[in-house]
Amino acid sequence: MASEIHLPEPICLVENSRRKGLVVQQEALQVLSEITQPVVVVAIAGLYRTGKSYLMNRLAGRRKGFSLGSGVQSHTKGVWMWCVPHPCKPGHTLVLLDTEGLGDVEKGDTKNDTWIFVLTVLLSSTLIYNSRGTIDQQAMEQLHYVMKLTEKVRLKATPGQREEEQEDPEEVAPFFPAFVWTVRDFTLQLEVDGEGISEDQYLEKALTLKAGSSSEIQRYNQPREYIHQFFRDRKCFVFDQPAPKRDLARLEELQVDEIDPEFQQQVEKFCSHIWEKSPPKTIPGGRIVTGSLLGKLAETYVETIRSGEVPCLESAVLALAQTVNVAAVKEAVKLYQDLMEKQVKLPTETVEELLDLHSQCQRETQELFQKRAFEEDICSFQADLTHQVEEIKEKFLRDNKQVSRDNCEAALRDLFQDLFRKFINGVYFVPGGYKLFERDQQALVKKYQEVPG
Structure with missing residues (x-):
């Protein structure tokens, strides 16, 4: 208000x-x-x-x-x-x-x-x-x-x-x-x-x-x-x-x-x-x-x-535009960061899902910037906003990839526990044990692929 x-x-x-x-x-x-x-x-x-x-x-x-x-x-x-x-x-x-x-x-x-x-x-x-x-x-x-x-x-x-x-x-x-x-x-x-x-x-x-x-x-x-x-x-x-x-x-x-x-x-x-x-x-x-x-x-x-x-009226407006547009970029970047943190639950199922969320948040960010900013010298500030948003998006992509990798490795470790116990107990060191190992390994891969995310 x-x-x-x-x-x-x-x-x-x-x-x-x-x-x-x-x-x-x-x-x-x-x-x-x-x-x-x-x-x-x-x-x-x-x-x-x-x-x-x-x-x-x-x-x-x-x-x-x-x-x-x-x-x-x-x-x-x-x-x-x-x-x-x-x-x-x-x-x-x-x-x-x-x-x-x-x-x-x-x-x-x-x-x-x-x-x-x-x-x-x-x-x-x-x-x-x-x-x-x-x-x-x-x-x-x-x-x-x-x-x-x-x-x-x-x-x-x-x-x-x-x-x-x-x-x-x-x-x-x-x-x-x-x-x-x-x-x-x-x-x-x-x-x-x-x-x-x-x-x-x-x-x-x-x-x-x-x-x-x-x-x-x-x-x-x-x-x-x-x-x-x-x-x-x-x-x-x-x-x-x-x-x-x-x-x-x-x-x-x-x-x-x-x-x-x-x-x-x-x-x-x-x-x-x-x-x-x-x-x-x-x-x-x-x-x-x-x-x-x-x-x-x-x-x-x-x-x-x-x-x-x-x-000079023009000079005064340009000085105001500098102040206002810097603040508009800062406010718009914060909005983008807040929207992404609120809407993106890492990891996403696919990279496309993350990019779709990025596009939605970027649209709202641009609308706010256009509403707040002065038209004078707006292009340079628009470019700065785009650059900062792009850097945040890239960080989300990197974080998404890392969280996904971490989750995958954790799921594999969890699923491998049963196979590892059988291996330690010598279950596979018997005639026909290799076929048994292959079957359990395929079952592990299937379970892994069914894990959400």
Whole structure:
């Protein structure tokens, strides 16, 4: 049965250290390695002190967990993770990723802001971008700032590819997450020309491109073009201020009747959408990601970033394939060994009987391997599996031959006892004794041939 993990509180997945840079935490990897269920990965990004952590706590079904940070500093450093059973998808784990706030002037070095954003895009199946007030040009430019590097994420590793030679967005976009823009403390009326509009219509109106080619219009259009190109599945939610300003610092401690009812309804609507609509995380090739694979992805991407390279989706999948296919071969070989030991009773009547059992077990072994393995570089692993199975089969054939020989010799020794006693007692040392010996010998051979096995 697939394992289910429910962390009592969030833990750090990727630490953002001034001295070491981005570092994947072994404790988080250990937790993920134990999750064999498919994962739905929901990440949130945005400016610091915009209430990201509150929404993530609500998605976890808790009032407390991720640090809210009511002061002027960002509390979340790096990427923090919370794994809980999915509230709407049995057999799935909901992995929530809360990221370090963008634009925190207190931390000084902001060079990892974009890399953390890249990580959230690559690891998540749904990305939430959180802003405050309205969707305006400033919010767009903040998003554009961190998307500049994200656009360089490559689908395939092309030898000698220059940095300016970007992938076609049409090819890369399908592997980007669903995009949800949340606007906190929304200050506008949802209407155009006196007519009410939906939150999604508000977002699409904000993403409308302007005609023209001036530098000002290009600056206006560029972040909107990025969103159109890379985030095909878009959704928007707006939220009223949850409580009077004096109470915002203790939002997680407020009782239900102290929180604005309209805000509560908005949060419930938001959570329901994320729970019901966020898909499981997949990678190129349509492979659904488990917790253990998510940990491997995080390691691969962070290692690439630390080396100064831009993450490549194909390289990440190949790295996963190496890990997964090695494990698939090991699991398949063990299955073959177990099936043979369970079904084969040595010695068999004939070699053909043993080979028939081998064929049955081999079929089940291949089915398991095909189910577990990645298609990438599968041939070499298939060859390794065939080689290991063949070695085990040959050992069974050798053991079968030896056990059969041992049984035959034991049967002969047992059957020869009576003839040997007659020989010792001189029964055959009389006239006509040789004929008597031949008769007893033929009878012994007949009995020997009637012994089973």
